[in-house]
Amino acid sequence: MKQSPNLQDIQDAMKPGSLSAEGFLGTDDRSLSDILQADQQAVRRMGVTHQAIAAAMRRLTETAKTGLGKPVELDGLYEATDDEFMGRMPCPFRDNFKAEKRTTTVRNLATGQTMAWSDLNIHMIEAHGFYEGFGSHYRLEPAALVDFLGGSERLRTQS
Amino acid sequence: MSIQQINPLVIFFASILTSNMILSNFLGMCSYLSVSSEFKTASGLGKAVTLVMVFTTAINYLVYRYVIEPLDLVYLQYIIFIMVIAALVQIIEMVMDRFLPDLHIKLGIFLPLITVNCAILGITLFMVIRQYTFVQSIFFGIGSGVGWWLAIIALAAIREKMAKTKLPRGLEGPGISFIITGIMALAFIGFSGIFTIS
Amino acid sequence: MAILTTILSVSAISGVLALVIILAEHFLNNYGECEININNGQKILKVEGGSTLLSSLAAQKIFIPSACGGKATCGLCKVIVKSGAGPLLPTEEPYLNAQQRQQGYRMACQVKVKGNLEIEVPDELFNIREFNTTIESITQWTHDIKGLRLKLPPGETITFKAGQYVNFYSKPYAKVKESVFRAYSISSAPSDNQAIELIIRQVPEGLCSTYVHTMLKEGDSVTISGPYGEFHLHGENRNLIMIAGGSGLAPIRSLVLDILEKELDLDMTFFFGAVTKRDLFNLDELNDLQARHPNFHFVPALSKPLPEDNWEGEVGLITDVVGRHIGSGENKEAYLCGSPGMINACIQVLTKNGVTEDRIYYDKFA
Numbered sequence: 001m002k003q004s005p006n007l008q009d010i011q012d013a014m015k016p017g018s019l020s021a022e023g024f025l026g027t028d029d030r031s032l033s034d035i036l037q038a039d040q041q042a043v044r045r046m047g048v049t050h051q052a053i054a055a056a057m058r059r060l061t062e063t064a065k066t067g068l069g070k071p072v073e074l075d076g077l078y079e080a081t082d083d084e085f086m087g088r089m090p091c092p093f094r095d096n097f098k099a100e101k102r103t104t105t106v107r108n109l110a111t112g113q114t115m116a117w118s119d120l121n122i123h124m125i126e127a128h129g130f131y132e133g134f135g136s137h138y139r140l141e142p143a144a145l146v147d148f149l150g151g152s153e154r155l156r157t158q159s
Numbered sequence: 160m161s162i163q164q165i166n167p168l169v170i171f172f173a174s175i176l177t178s179n180m181i182l183s184n185f186l187g188m189c190s191y192l193s194v195s196s197e198f199k200t201a202s203g204l205g206k207a208v209t210l211v212m213v214f215t216t217a218i219n220y221l222v223y224r225y226v227i228e229p230l231d232l233v234y235l236q237y238i239i240f241i242m243v244i245a246a247l248v249q250i251i252e253m254v255m256d257r258f259l260p261d262l263h264i265k266l267g268i269f270l271p272l273i274t275v276n277c278a279i280l281g282i283t284l285f286m287v288i289r290q291y292t293f294v295q296s297i298f299f300g301i302g303s304g305v306g307w308w309l310a311i312i313a314l315a316a317i318r319e320k321m322a323k324t325k326l327p328r329g330l331e332g333p334g335i336s337f338i339i340t341g342i343m344a345l346a347f348i349g350f351s352g353i354f355t356i357s
Numbered sequence: 358m359a360i361l362t363t364i365l366s367v368s369a370i371s372g373v374l375a376l377v378i379i380l381a382e383h384f385l386n387n388y389g390e391c392e393i394n395i396n397n398g399q400k401i402l403k404v405e406g407g408s409t410l411l412s413s414l415a416a417q418k419i420f421i422p423s424a425c426g427g428k429a430t431c432g433l434c435k436v437i438v439k440s441g442a443g444p445l446l447p448t449e450e451p452y453l454n455a456q457q458r459q460q461g462y463r464m465a466c467q468v469k470v471k472g473n474l475e476i477e478v479p480d481e482l483f484n485i486r487e488f489n490t491t492i493e494s495i496t497q498w499t500h501d502i503k504g505l506r507l508k509l510p511p512g513e514t515i516t517f518k519a520g521q522y523v524n525f526y527s528k529p530y531a532k533v534k535e536s537v538f539r540a541y542s543i544s545s546a547p548s549d550n551q552a553i554e555l556i557i558r559q560v561p562e563g564l565c566s567t568y569v570h571t572m573l574k575e576g577d578s579v580t581i582s583g584p585y586g587e588f589h590l591h592g593e594n595r596n597l598i599m600i601a602g603g604s605g606l607a608p609i610r611s612l613v614l615d616i617l618e619k620e621l622d623l624d625m626t627f628f629f630g631a632v633t634k635r636d637l638f639n640l641d642e643l644n645d646l647q648a649r650h651p652n653f654h655f656v657p658a659l660s661k662p663l664p665e666d667n668w669e670g671e672v673g674l675i676t677d678v679v680g681r682h683i684g685s686g687e688n689k690e691a692y693l694c695g696s697p698g699m700i701n702a703c704i705q706v707l708t709k710n711g712v713t714e715d716r717i718y719y720d721k722f723a
Contacts, residue, residue, distance in 0.1 A: 006200065008268065013428060017533035020562040033196070037331050044325060065698045068674050069602075069632040070660045084696030085560045086604065086720075087539065090430040096451040098431075100697045101560060137562070222370075232366050239370055246374040253385040260469070261446050 007032050013092040014133075024092060026135030039131050042142045046152045053142070054126030056149045056158060057117060061104040071107075077150075079107045089120050093128050108148060115140070115148050162289050167298035170291070173354035174302030180278045181310035182344040187278030190269055191311050192336050196322075201315035202308070203262050204269055209304025211251060211273050212282055215244050216300030219283045220293055240283050241274075248274045278307060314339055392473045395419070400483070404470060410436070411465040420485045420524075420582050421478065427466035434465040441474035487582045488513060492575050493552060498638035501559040502604055503570060504544070506552055507579055514550040515583070517543060519590060519615035520608040520692070522720070523553065523583030527568035539565040540585065542694065542720065544607035546614035553581070558604040588720040590616070591690070596624040598691040598712070600679060600703050602631060605694035606639060608720060612692060617650055626654040626682065630675030630699070633659060634666035656682060675699060676706040686711030693719040 011032040016023035028035060043050060063072050064080035071081040083105070088098035099120035107114045121138055124130040132139040146152055180186050187208070194204045219240050227236055252270050255263040263270065273279065282303045286296045317339050326335055388406025393413065395402065404413040411421055411434050423434040432452035442463050445453070449464045461477075468474075490507035498504050509515060526538040545554035560566045573579070588608055597616075601609045609627060616623055631637045637657055647655040658678040662668035671678045683706075691707050693700050700719050707717055 006197070006265075006267075013430065017531075017535070017564065018428070019430065019564075021531070021533060021564055021567050022562050023532075034332075041328060041331070068630075068660060068676070068699055068702060070674070082698065084698050085558065085563075086696060087560070090432075092430070094429065094448070094451060096432055102696070102698070103561065226366075226370070230362070230366055232363070235363060235367060238367065242371055242374055246378055249378050250381045250385075253381055257385045257471070261444050265447055 010092055010094060013094075019090065019092055022137055024130075024136055024138075025133035026137070026139055028133030028135060030133070035133055036129055039142055040129050043129070043146075046143065046146055048146060048152045048155045050125050050129045052155045052158065053145060053149065054122050056155055057104075057122045057125070057145075060106050061102070061117075061119065061122065064104045064106070065102075073109075077109055079109055081105045089118070091120060091123060091127075093124070093130070095127065097123055097127070099123055106148075113148060115145070163292050163295070165295065167295050169354050170295055171298040171302035171305075174299055175306040175309060176347065176350040177352075177354050178303075179306040179310060179347055180281065180303050181307055181340065182347045184278075184281065185344075186281040187276045187307055188340075190272055190276055191307070191314070191340075192333060194269055195311050195314040195336065196318055198312065198315040198319055200265055201311045203265055204273075205304075205308025205311045207251075207255075207262075207266060207270060208273055208276065208278070208307050209301065211244075211248055211279060212304040212307070213297065213300040214247055214251070215279055216282055216286055216296045217293075218247065219243055220286060220291075220296045223287055236287065237280075240280060244279050244283075245274045278303065310340075310343070313343060388471045391470050393470070394473070394475045396477055396480075397475075406470045406472070408470060409466050410438075410442075410463075410468045410470055410474065410476070413470050414465065418487065419478070419482060420487070421465045421482065422524075422585065423466060429464065429467055432464070435462045436465050437461045437477040438463045438468060439475040439477065441472050442468045443471065481585075484516075485582055485585065486515075487580060488515065490553070490579050490581055492573060492577045492579060495573065495575055498556065499636055501570075502638065503557055503559075505555045505557065505569070505573070505579075506545075507555065507581065508552045515553060516550065517547055517584035519543075519547055519611040520588040520720075521584040521586040522588075522608070523555075523581045524585065525555065525557075525565065525569075526580040526582075527565045528572075530568055530572050533564055533568070537564045538582075539563075542586075542588075542608035542611070543584070544610045546611060546618060548615070548618055554607075556604045556607040556610075586720065588692070588694070588718060591718070593690065594621075594623065595688055595690045595716070597626070598679070598683065598686075598689055598707070599625060599627040600675065600691065600693045600695070600699075601627070601629055602675065602695035602699050603636060605696075605699075608694050609692060610639070613646065613653065617646065617653060622652075624652050624654075626656060628675060628679050628682075629655070629657045630678070630695075631657075631659055632661050633663050634668060674702075676702045679703060680706050680710065683707070683710045683712075689716070691717045693717065 013019055014024040060074060060078060060080045061082065063074045064082035066072055067081065069083065071079045073079050083103045085101035087101055089101055091097040091099065102119045103116055105114060105116040117140060118138060121140060131142055146155060149155060177183065181191055190204060195201050222239060222243055227233055227239060248271060282300060286299060291299055314336065386407065390403055391406040393402040393404060402417050404417065409427060411423060411427055414421055421434045421436060423431060429448040437460060439461055445458065446467050449467050452464060453462055488509050490509055493506040493508040496504035522540045522542040524538045525541050526536050528536055541555045541557055543553045544556050545552065557566055557569045559570045590612060599609045606629065613625060613627060616625065629637065640657060643655045646653050656671055656678065658671035658673060658675055659666065659668050660674050662672060686707060689712055691712050693703055704717055708714055
């Protein structure tokens, strides 16, 4: 279904070569509004909110920041490392938000699984419910993300 | 009473209530469904459509009376009307870019898409079939535009309000829009019988 | 016969319509020659109307800072337009707060030149020039940091203050269809004015840094513009604390070389931090400078050295190392260049040790 011109412009800004080399849409050929709606429903079905997910991610990023590049432990459950770059990344949603270029890599100490996200990811999830398109390097599958962060029960009680 | 004797004001109100382009005739659904997710943009598009409708009815009337009929080109009327509509939309786009750049950016691709909005061709053809006079055509154009605008802002308002609610998966987007439009159309049937314009 | 009438009439009607459109375009889209009055007559430009203010000015060699190529995403191209701009566009709205709107700020990449304009820009913008440089050498400093030495065309020189930066323009490559530019600090001394050196780290998915790391070879040409920036020595003659990490070395190196060349009577301590040894580089030159100049102290530090690093230098977070060495912060200035996290953490340790906030300088990239 055609989307409003606003959203179409934003979708164009997400294509490779516009704001980042690979773009935010990966190999997904759905329209941006379809991607947003699908993820919105996925998150709602788990009984959590975008804000709760973003808050949990932010806790881990803030912990990682204190290490200045060295891995830091949180709650005995996770080890978070941050890698920072200079400059700022503008948010493609044209809301004048400029994210710091920081990648947080988190390892689940129990399962050994690793997940990584950028500050921009946290903002796009919190403010726009955007988890990037399928096939994108930084695509965070809401179900996998919620699971990694401790499950929907834990997220609900934390926020 | 022949059609030419109907009061233009009656035509105006009828094209909003009883002969609404979207809700009674189901014309112009394409941009109606896509641009109705945001109220402000929907309102802007509705106004642009109204503008285009007024000018196209007026000019197409003149083209029909003074070019098509005298030269016996009635079999070409569809092509000629579409060409006029396309040219007009181009010009209106240029005018908007010059004098209303903010609205021009907001509407983006949907402005040129008005050309293929079947409601525009629809009212031209209605005007020809019903053989309206020039004044009647103008009021018909304005009324159809206002009716289209009314329908799209109603849908936009409802969709904005519903944006946060939980919907069955299959109905999101076009599904629920059709259902809402259908219910509105049913409601508008209640107006029928007040006016007759054809 | 009917066919002929059909063809003739359809052609005639399309001809008439085309003519009407051409006329409309001529009258509506033709803005003619417009005058841009800059800073109350300081400079008056005559440009062809129809393009954005940003591109019209750039064509006249006045470079308004911009990082997104006119897509209304970076918000850097704000200028004061006193008259002639037309209504505020929806694309500008998120980037201008109430106070800015009242002062007349507009986004140069969104304002179209449709008539005469009166604008105000900072004076420094007039010093900025564009250079078509050639890559003289590329050094692989670490696994993700490269050093470039760019030679200016013969006869041209660049005048800048140590600590300033240039805008570096990439060319279209791979999936990136447009030229983009990024700000990189100059790491060479101002006296070396026929070339500039840059230190560039590969940012994951970065549009410009990927170009630098994957496409550039010696001999390639690169366009740069500059100099820009407020990060430079403030001439107050105080002793200096300098802290950097990774590619943040660039402006600090420029400052150090400049100060030593001019033989300023300043004491400098430079803290260069990383996690493991593989992210430190250029140690030989810095150690050499320390050996030859009693007023320059070099303190490299690792926060988590690996056993194979055989590290005998300082160990700990850069903030801890600074805290240990700083002594009293009174009457000292600090120059920081690195990631936002490092800068914030260092500001805290500096203020805690007596360096007042107005004497802490750091490069804020947009």
